[in-house]
Amino acid sequence: MMALHKYLIMNTLCYPILSIVIFLPLAGAILLLFMRGERSIKMTALITSAINFPLSLIIYSGFDIGTEKFQFGEFAPWIPAYNINYVLGIDGITIFLILLTTLLAPLCILCSWTAIERRVKEFMFCILIMETAMIGVFCALDFILFYVFWEAMLIPMYLLIAIWGGPNKDYASIKFFIYTLFGSVFLLVAIIAVYLTTGTFSIPDAMFRDYGFSFQLWVFLAFAIAFAIKVPMFPFHTWLPAAHTEAPTAGSVFLASVLLKMGTYGFLRFCLPITPKASVFFGPYMIALSVIGIIYGGFVCLSQTDMKKLIAYSSVAHMGFATLGIFSFTVFGWEGALLQMLNHGVTTGALFLCVGIVYERTHSREIYDNAGLGKIMPAYVGFFGLFSISSFAFPGTNNFVGELYVLIGIFSQSKLAGFFSIVGALLAAAYMLRLLKQIVWGREDKREIADMKAREVIYLLPLALFVVWMGLFPRPFVQVIEKTLMNLHSQMNIFLR
């Protein structure tokens, strides 16, 4: 308990805000079990998740940007026999990821309002459980707590794909599950190894210790497999297109926007501070894989005819930028990586929502079937255009800021990697513009397709605002994450010397 205060500022509010934000959706989910009537179920789920977002804004408003310690800390013993505790806390790395999650959850519920026709109760139940687990992953400062949340996410996600997914859901869901579980098992072994060396399951306690080099190598590899699968980095990405394509819209959004971030979050939170030497040792390989991912993802995107698949592969490329930033080992790179994670969450999430909107009308994800919407759905095309140009990092949109930071970071380390990632960024423009052109002008014939409803505008609007805000005025975001990353950098340098 005493050691905690070195790195954890306890919560000074009179209520455990992090626990509330984590477990409110769970409470809502349990409440759902006793309810009947589709409408009331949907409303309950929506209200629960909608309350959660302002609650998480309380965290944001109370967040102290002047400290590198974890904030809003909570502590309770859990399994004393093994020194496993219930420790929560957030820092600059996690604050926006939590906000992103709480923002997306109500949007996901809104976008499933009519798209999900059967087993609504179970669907909303899964969504809310997912929210609890995702926020929990970002808040947990205890390895076992982290692992429990990390794995607990798998089951509802699996069910989301397996029950409400597309025609090929069976294959996609099982591949997703087995791939991810395979990675997590090694994560567990690494966690136990760290525990037996340090005698603690506390994540901050395990950071920046003088582990032996070979120990670091093995632990890094075990961590890296788990996180690389989650990101996903080339060549572990094959589960992603399948899962993304088959999942219902809400599932795709959660997958793309939050689940993928957990991989990069893991790299930042575990690999760099716990195994700094091994991270630097494997750095070039990770950079190489990231660059391959960026270029490979770009080329594969060029040949896709399925909108969801295209966006899924573009995720591989975008997340490549995030890992590239992380393994540039510069503050700029890390800031870029974090922004990229956030931006990708918003932009790709929004693109999946867009696909969902058009899918509800045409029941097809093929680009050709949905082409030429420019005159039929002007409002829709407006949103779609904004998110597309944001996706290939058009200046003035959010992704530009993130990629710029990453490129600055990587160019200071390796010109070659920088050059190739520029090529990747160009490819992004090529495939996104191709998609955009098809959707807007692709076909001449007139069809009867209704434009967006108010509900759909409501859930795209916040994301669109974010795209522009972040693109034009990124300073407030950078400011919040800066201190944590500077601290990480200086600590790492001490240990690398």
Next chain:
Amino acid sequence: MILPELSTLIFSIVFLFLSLGKKKDSAALLAKPLSIIILGISLAGILANGELFSGAYRIDLFSQIFKAVIAYGFCLVIFMLDRQNEIEEAYFPEYIMFLGFSALGLMMLVSSVELISIVIALEVSSYSLYVIIPLRKGQTTVQIEASVKYLFFGAISTGIMLFGMSYIYGIAKSTFLSDILKVLPGVMNQPIGVFALILTLTGFFFKLSLFPMHFWAPDIYEGASNTTTTFIATVPKIGAAALLIRMTMLASASGAQLVNILIVLAAVSMTLGNLVGLVQKDIKRLLAYSGIAHAGYLLMGVLALSKDGYAAAIYYITIYLFMNLACFYVLVLLSKDGKNVVLDDLVGLSRRAPLLAFTLAVGAFSLAGIPPTGGFTGKLFLFMSAFREGHLAIVIIGAVNTAISIFYYLNLVRMSYSKEVESADPIQLTFNEKALCYIFIFLVLYMGIVPFGLLDIFRLAV
């Protein structure tokens, strides 16, 4: 002091008389309250302490905990008999009687600290099972084949065990574990010590269906009736785990040779179980191979030869009881006319009976070891205790196995959730059945999320 055993004995005798009488239908009604009484008595007697029969029979926290768990498992199995339609009405009281005797034998087993009484207790529990395996309606020869196999394998393993015990007696010149403990660690680095202990343990390996004594499991699971399998797959394993822990305690710190052998057995057992499990179609066979794999996991706690490891093993066998019962219960309810359930029968289960599908999912995820279920927590403790003693290899093998096994456990869930059917006639569940399902779900999740109370008790016991 021996109230749990006495009450189980009385339970069995009551059904002995019932089986002599004419009124057979009252059996099921009577069994439930009586089994609850047994459970209550076992829980009440958990702090009892003492020795009987000049030290051959010890009652301590260790044995009382195991008795309570056995009583709990027994009680749950009795409650699961509700919808049984596999056993002839006429034999039903006898069936319950033999279940009772088997539980009695196991309760005696966990208290025995002397070789002869161990053998006797083990045989009491086994003989009852030999009798009830063929009790199955409507099948032709499978159940007979199963029972003969079980009998022969049981006899052989008992023979090997007795052979090992004769070595132990030869070394220690006593049949009391307390005397053996003084002598055996001294010879544990010699072949005779290792051989004696391994051969003796074989009897319990058989009950646990651990490699190389696993051959019986799939056939007997398949051949015996669903309810019988439920019992065989869960309750006797608790007794065997208890004795496995008791016997390996004899080796204490000087058991490096023994540990190496156990590591190999554990590794082969879990790998074999999981790999063969991948291709099973009959769910009972699948769970049999899963049981073989789990015996391997369990051994990880035992081979740590540490307090933590033993506590982890007890924790694991307890959660294994609950999650396995949960899976089997779904099978019992699903089975039409007492037939075996194959994977394809699960299709559309989440439509036909959402609660059953959920119970099965919780059980399967727990068997696979996914948080927040108890299976994960138990496995975590096992991994940690083995890792702490430096057995890195077995931990990694265990981890890889977890990843392999997920496929067939997930298959259970996949079949019931993601496969669609056109005609889905719902399965009606009675209040009792629903309640039992909720109890299983609760227990599995409880042991996953709130492990501290139980774990502390288990650590006190070893």
